[in-house]
Amino acid sequence: MNAVDVFLEVLSWALIVSGSVFVIIGSLGLWRLPDFWARLHGASVTESAGVILLIWGMCIQAGFTLITVKLIIIGIFLFITGPTATHAVANAALVTGWRPSEAEGLTGAEPEPLRPENEDDALDGGEE
């Protein structure tokens, strides 16, 4: 093992361990935070920092191989689908009438009333 190998090994080790720590912190947040809206944010720690660091660490472990290509593709998919899924969950909660509890001294914005489904809406549907 030469110096570069050792360095890469240590780097990927550090990335994977810190990624795992973020996953655990996210889970801890999911468990400790007080209500639904706050818990969504706990999950997003896992999905951003955890995923990014773990995938980087695994890419370094794999080196210049097809596995790295696959890992990067997985990363791109998670980068796009993760927030979209979070948005879908939050949006479903909002539409069914749930409102987050506001901190002291703050009033939340009320969403605009849903527009009736006319033909215009049907045509430009599927924006999410």
Added chain:
Amino acid sequence: MTLAGLFALWLLMSGLFKPLLIGFGLASVLVVGWITSRMDAQDGDHLDIRLSPLRLAGYLLWLLAEIARANWSVMRIILSRRMPVRQHLFRVPFSQKTDLGQVIFANSITLTPGTITVETERDNFLVHALGYDENDDEALAEMDRRVAQVETAGGV
């Protein structure tokens, strides 16, 4: 063109060059091409990508730094004993002209821990923040500006 791209993707994913597997790859590429051409004939819905690749790469780097910072602050909230949660639902105006630009902005907001895009309206997003403070509007306005710069041309 699309078919060649799909086949290249197949080769990348499989990494095996046995005739049987190549055959499977070719067959599935052709089936996918056939299905999508039928779908195209149905609705003709196209997505124009009007983004500057270089500026998009620059934006992604900036977004990574932003995600790191936001992770740090959410982590502090989760780990602190009193959990200083300060939830707030507020409006964020967006200035992107294309659908794709708006999607990138909304997903960037959700991707940075501590803020989630909850609803899209005609000119605003409704954003929920875990630890809201008064600088957040400013930070999101900067993100909005940066995403708008990634777009190359206006258009709907």
